[in-house]
Amino acid sequence: MKIAILGSGGVGGYFGARLAAAGYDVTFVARGKHLEAIRRNGLRVVSPMGDIEIPNARTVDAVDGVGKVDLVLVAVKLWDTESAAQSLKPLVDQGAAVVSFQNGVHKDEVLARHLPLQSIFGGVCYIASVISEPGVITHSGTMQKLTFGEYDGSQSPRVTAFYDACQIAKITAEITRDIRRLIWEKFVFLVGLSGTTASIRKPIGPIRENPRTREFLLQVMEEVVAVGRAKGVDLPADFAQDRLAFCDSIPATMTSSMHHDLERGNRLELPWLSRGVAEFGAELNIATPRNRAIADILELYTPGTPQ
Structure with missing residues (x-):
């Protein structure tokens, strides 16, 4: 499974690092000093669940540098959702699925304005983590969970594949039939x-x-x-x-x-x-x-x- 992380902060950086450490092909979309630090020193996660270092994390500064992927995890701040959705269309046209782990209840409605509804499945994350300094994600406590599922309640191959990836990456995960x-x-x-x-x-x-x-x-x-x-x-x-x-x-x-x-x-x-x-x-x-x-x-x- 090839995965793109759109927004590599406390949420995207943490879960993306766990997936990368488990051997998955992960591309981090980042920007600014955080991007510079990851390129210079790698991505580091400090966590009670075990620290992670991804010394050669694959990074790009825009979605158009990602290439073909199977899944995009959206974790940008909510004000960037509109532009993020517009940028993801080429990846979706090549077959990528999209799941947002952003805050709130507006996110998937915004994504669906620009992307085919069938390309999106719903997600919720539970974690306390922040960029403590450029290139470093600090995770507080032991809660680190992703819950996701199709809006029609089906257990699709893409949802099952992502669940399996989370198990290998030691991410607590759950598939739900009532994601809304x-x-x-x-x-x-x-x-x-x-x-x-x-x-x-x-x-x-x-x-x-x-x-x-x-x-x-x-x-x-x-x-x-x-x-x-x-x-x-x-x-x-x-x-x-x-x-x-x-x-x-x-x-x-x-x-x-x-x-x-x-x-x-x-x-x-x-x-x-x-x-x-x-x-x-x-x-x-x-x-x-x-x-x-x-x-x-x-x-x-x-x-x-x-x-």
Whole structure:
């Protein structure tokens, strides 16, 4: 299996490195100082699951340098999805399948505007990892899982082949027959985690321990559940409580990529997270005051404030 990683940061860099270390033909699409460092020193992953070094990682700075591949893993930031989708058409025309492990629930709809729907299958990733310095991915904790599946629920050869690759690469993986629901389940947690950690400027530990911020976290997630159910997603009415219990099980130091981006002055994925929930709510006539407040609080930081 030949695999291209479009977006070689915390998600793409980590899972791509595991696949490359297992012997798969992996091409990393990267840019800037990160690309320069990988070309100079190789790609390095620091992880409690075992460090990885890919000294001669195959890298390109644009999709047109990838060549023919079987599968593209999309892991770019959400604002790059539109341009990424447009760039992938030549690879799809040559037979590549596409799976996105980006955040949120908008991603595959954007991809499908530019690519044949049958070329896309759905994916969700669970990991806490960041580019700690150019060429280096740091993975926190032991959670590193990919869940994926066809939107029609079938167990296709391409999904099975990717699952087998994950097993060989020691990536925890699962095939689901209800990927849309799984994407929304993660979205409930993700919006809660990203919205509260970024707006409160604290990791999950203090937020879940204080009664008022704990209730705020729960209400943020309840709004996402209400929106998802209104859109026809099969989420239990009390699913936010389930996710709050999950928040109690994760390390107290865990935070979100949006919180990291805020602290570093980077652009935020806010329009596709709390702002996206507020916009869905407005369309569906569902009140989303907590998510709208988060979106308004962080609005000035959304474009980024680079030093």
